[in-house]
Amino acid sequence: MNEQIHRGLRAAPARPTPTLEDLATAAGVSRSTASRAINGGSRVSPEAQAAVDAAVLSLGYTPNRAARSLVTRRTSSIALVINEPDARVMMDPFFAAVITGVTEALRETDMQLVLLMSRAGGDPSRTVRYLRGGHVDGAIVVSHHKADGWTEELAASGLPTVFIGRPWDADLGIHYVDVDSFQGARLAALHLAATGRTRLGTVTGPLDMTASADRLAGWHAGLREAGLPPGPVAHGDFTPAGGTEAAERLLAEDSGLDGIFAASDLMARGAITAVRASGRSVPGDVAVVGFDDHVSAPGELPLTTINQPMVEMATQAGRLLLADIENPGAGRDPVIYPARLVVRASSAPKAE
Amino acid sequence: MNEQIHRGLRAAPARPTPTLEDLATAAGVSRSTASRAINGGSRVSPEAQAAVDAAVLSLGYTPNRAARSLVTRRTSSIALVINEPDARVMMDPFFAAVITGVTEALRETDMQLVLLMSRAGGDPSRTVRYLRGGHVDGAIVVSHHKADGWTEELAASGLPTVFIGRPWDADLGIHYVDVDSFQGARLAALHLAATGRTRLGTVTGPLDMTASADRLAGWHAGLREAGLPPGPVAHGDFTPAGGTEAAERLLAEDSGLDGIFAASDLMARGAITAVRASGRSVPGDVAVVGFDDHVSAPGELPLTTINQPMVEMATQAGRLLLADIENPGAGRDPVIYPARLVVRASSAPKAE
DNA sequence: TCGATATATGAGAGCGCTCCCAGATCGATC
DNA sequence: GATCGATCTGGGAGCGCTCTCATATATCGA
Structure with missing residues (x-):
């Protein structure tokens, strides 16, 4: 039949x-x-x-791509591996930027982008099997978590791979593109301190991602440098709702808090909501600094944030990958983009 | 070498x-x-x-997929064609929903999703060539514009295709999934009229998309039904900024406007910004109704809107496509989801 | 004019797989 | 016990392409 x-x-x-x-x-x-x-x-x-x-x-x-691929052992396609069990994270502008950037890098190529989303409840090894199966010429991995585990396997498979955001096990010689999260968070701390804030807390991302860990470390380094105590830490999940909850915990821990650094703009927005809901004002009572520098919707409070050139980073990742496919094995240093503080209204000096 | x-x-x-x-x-x-x-x-x-x-x-x-594909003439991959010259639209939660939904439909399959983005400045026929070239088993097309032109070509090629959003030339027998935009917009008009608003304007999407045209038609039908005049119409582009500009034009045209229907939530948000910037309040002076029913960020004014089950629609499109690939040529009726009015704060009755 | 080199061409093998067909094996049936 | 069908198996062709290799032709110096 x-x-x-x-x-x-x-x-x-x-x-x-x-x-x-x-x-x-x-x-x-x-x-x-x-x-x-x-x-x-x-x-x-x-x-x-x-x-x-x-x-x-x-x-x-x-x-006929199949026939060609059969003999050349090239597929003319690369995978974009998005390893997030929760579909909601697709809403994050981060992914839009990644897709836009990678597409840009592939522009003059005949390479195609295969979207490989780890599906909640799906077989986790499926992704690796697919990648190892020779179905793509290379892979770009975003949103890598510590527990993913298949980093080594991927590295061992020899498939050209570029991470966006430093992977755990970066010492395996894996290529990656990243923003200087540590410096960015440090700048945020120094900036808040410089504007007269002294009781500072932070909303982190999931600590199983290097970006979150680096930002927390940079934050603490900045506080130390400014002569301020570490202050409360609350963990978020990079979503606005998570930012709100985390900020609530922060305020509960120190009701005199006058500054919050959130590890993403989305969470910063959520934090602002929490601050306002508690009867405090931003930036009057509490200054808020984000990370990402997304374009904010008109009407929203302009957010002080750490700029990272996401689209450019993704494009760079694409280019690195293409180069690695073309000329495999060449040692390529990670590309780290500087983080830049962008001061806006949400961290205006304390109105005292 | x-x-x-x-x-x-x-x-x-x-x-x-x-x-x-x-x-x-x-x-x-x-x-x-x-x-x-x-x-x-x-x-x-x-x-x-x-x-x-x-x-x-x-x-x-x-x-080996290539070898298998060579003989079976199946590629085990489908294309998601996103035909937007402007990369910014990727930010629209709509696409996130589409990707999520289609991925869901492909879940238990070994089908892969190939992202085919028309690139601004790229060769427009490239997409068609790719689709016709037998590189994918089928295609899901979103964000289809009137001027795209290749609808007929695609239909003629015999490649299983499902549109999300009714295509122009739907009479070519093209399969599609859509929300009842006409009814949704009509409901919006009736709702605003029922809450005592009498001077109503609308912010449309680009009129080269059927969704925009249908919503405008439904809007006018609703107004007529409520015994209200057609009122001002301003064209937006489905972005918040576009919504703001369009709403400004609406207010300039009728300074006594007390209700706005925007053809998308993003534009409704932009419209709210414009209304507030003009010194008017929402919903006090002007009620605003959107279309989409995106989750709104905490802290935002809850938006009265028309719900469309986007993820489900995308999943349905994926299923339809899989069925069409499995059993080609079977006539399949379009699947039209009902539009549902969701009343929230942004259209509370006039506070008089 | 003749070899030597450079350049252009076609024949043929084979990439890894599916599928057709013919043969083998096995009970069940006459 | 021979015949039949049903079930299972392996051989072999061939999907459309690239690439090697041998051959054919053009270009040059001697």
């Missing part, structure tokens, strides 16, 4: 796709010459090239 | 991928039997099946 369907499909294609053989015949050359002409035509006479080019146009020829 | 690289790659794979032949040998059966066992094992003895299963595990065998 199933076979019937298959055969039916095969027997009656709307318009049989021309093969290289057809192309060659139409151009009056051999399959070999046609192939060469298609692939950047080295060792092809101008006449043959022209004939093939014309035939391509008139036949509407497209090379 | 390049060949050198290829050969190098081929000569020294980290761990040579086992082929079906290897599998068969390890299992002590023929290639044919191994193949049958892999593919759902009809006409395979339990012993052979078990032997193959064991060999798969011990060898870590994964079928």
Whole structure:
């Protein structure tokens, strides 16, 4: 029955796709010459090239990717691995930026982007199997968690891979692109201190991600540098709601808190909500600093934040990956983008 | 040089991928039997099946997709075509919902999602060529514009395709999933009228999209039904900023406006900004109704809106596509989801 | 004019897989 | 006990392409 369907499909294609053989015949050359002409035509006479080019146009020829892939062992596609069990995180502008940036890097290429989302409840090893199975030429991994575990496996498989955000086990020689989270958080602490805030707390991201860990470390380093105590720490999950809850905990821990650094803009927004809900004002009573520098919606309180060039980072990751695919094994240093403090209204000096 | 690289790659794979032949040998059966066992094992003895299963595990065998695809003419991947020149629209939660929903539909399948973004400045026919080139088994098209033009071409190519949002030329028999935009907009108009608003304007989406056109038509129908004049119309682009600008134009046109229907939540948020910036209050002076029913950030004014089950629609589109791939040519009716009015604070009755 | 080199071409093998077909094995039936 | 069907198996062809290799032709110096 199933076979019937298959055969039916095969027997009656709307318009049989021309093969290289057809192309060659139409151009009056051999399959070999046609192939060469298609692939950047080295060792092809101008006449043959022209004939093939014309035939391509008139036949509407497209090379069969599967056949090509079978022999070249290249698939002309890369995977974007998004390892988040919770579908909600797709809402994070971060992913939009990543997709935009990677797409940009692939622009002049014939590479295609395969979206590989770890599905909640799905087989976790499925992703690795797919990646190791030779279905893609490389992978870009975002949102990597400590417990993912397959970092080593991936590194061992030899599949060209670039992480966006430093992976745990970065010492495995894995390529990655990152923002200087430590410095960014440090700058946030110094900035809050410089504006006269003294009782500071932070909302972290999930600590199983290096970005969160680095930001917490940088935050503490900055506080130390400013001569301030570590202050309360609450863990969020990079969502606005998580930011709100965490900020509530912060305020409960120290009711005299006058500054909050959230490890993402989304959480900072949530923190502002919590602060206001508690009857305090931003920045009057509590200054808030975020991390990311998303464009804020009009009407929202302009947010002091740490800028990270997300789209550019993603583009860079794409380029690194392409380079690594082209020339595998070349040691490539991580690309770390500087974090830049952007001062806006949410951290205006205390109005005293 | 390049060949050198290829050969190098081929000569020294980290761990040579086992082929079906290897599998068969390890299992002590023929290639044919191994193949049958892999593919759902009809006409395979339990012993052979078990032997193959064991060999798969011990060898870590994964079928070579290219080879399989070459003969079956199936690629086990579908394209998600996002046809937006402007990268910013990726920020729209709509796309997050689409990706989430489609991923959900593909869950138990071995289908992969290929992201096909039309790139600003890129060759517009590239998308069609790719789709027609047999690189995917089907396509889901979102964000379809009137000028895209390739709807007919796609329909003619016979590639299983499902649109999310009714396409222009829906009479070509193209499958699609949509929300009842007309009814939704009509409900918005009736609701605003019922709460005592009489001077109503609307912010539309780009009118080269059916969703925008339908919502405008439904809006006007609702107004007529309520015995109200058509009122001012301003065109937005589904972004908050566009909503703000459009609302400003609306207020300029009728300074006594007391209700605005925006064709998306994002634009409704922008409209609220504009209303407030003009010194008016929401909903005190002007009621605002959106369309989409996105989750709103905490702290934002709860928005009266038209609910559309986006994730479910995307999942449905995925299922429809899978069905169409499995059993091509079967006429399938469009699936239209009802639009549901969700009343919240932004359209509370006029405080007079 | 003749070899030597460079350049262009086509024949053929084979990538890993599915599927057709023919043969083998086994009970059940006459 | 021979015949039949049902079930299972392996051989072999071939999907469309790239790439090696041998051959054909053009280019040059001697």
